Amino acid sequence: MQATMKAVRLTAIGRPLEMMEIPLPAVGPQDVLVQVRAAGICHSDAHYRAGVSPAGPLPLTLGHEVSGVVAQVGELVSGWRPGDRACLHYLATCGHCAYCHQGTEQFCVAGQMIGKQRDGGYAEFIVVPARSVFPLPDAIPFEQGAVMMCSSATAFHGLRKGRLAAGETVAVFGAGGLGMSAIQLARAMGSLRIFAVDRDAGRLALAERLGAVPVRTDSPGVDATTPLDQDCQSSVADEIRRLNGGRGVDVALDFVGVPATMRPAIASLAPFGRVVAVGLGDQPVPIYPYQEIIGREAEIIGCSDHLASEIPLLTELVRRGSLDLAPVVTEVIPLDAAAINAALDRLERYGAGGVRTVIEV
């Protein structure tokens, strides 16, 4: 095997990523070396490059949405052979702390996210612990296997945290990458009615094609920023109730994380409803304890990342076509620093939407 490899790396905050020739990573006894075939470019990567979210130590190879082919396995690893198709859980975990033992390894005391805290997939090869490697069926193209591992996996975890049951109604706030997966997965989990709330008509049109009832926040009478009335309703929540026969929803997923979406998400709940907070917000959100939570026995649930144990089920839903990721992969580029920087520039200017650029290696 070759001794060095190409990697596109963050060398300084606020600077363009650079192509470097670096040594192939060492493969520990419990590790797997994967030859990268596809790596998704995520909005988070633009945040790491700009210094909006911390990443490092530098230099660091970005890329946390990765699929590929097993190239080499550590001496204690069983079940994997060179040539096997694989997709990677984006957390490299220790496997033996209390959180890892109870299957909640997103809180691993030594956990490191690939492409953020350790080298990621904008490279020819990546090394990860074997427990982060999952089979990728032949029926799923590498590009879809890569993008599945970030937004789809987290949307799936959000629906599971919300304990969505067959027959229940769902409201999805933010019809971007996470929202598109959430709508399809909610259908696969038996939701009979899904509302999609967004400002963007194009995103809502795609949400509608995927089976959601569109609720546009800037259409007349529907404005997420309208002050609350005395009944603690916002006009978006009122519109959802009107469209849902006067009833609230059982699960509301907030993928945006601002008061303008969290407020109507809370206000739209039916008795026993659950809001799942996924979008990363840093502003306080007012809550009326009696009217909105106590009186309805409602819940607000945090959702951070996703679980390794959810990946096989998610993979099966993609393989069966219950979650179609073909519309999500809108552009394929080579492992090239200029092309990757240009894609990150576009994300900074226009946001992620429901679409992904994927690096094919």
Ligand SMILES: [Zn+2]
């Ligand atoms: Zn991502």
Ligand SMILES: [Zn+2]
């Ligand atoms: Zn651990």
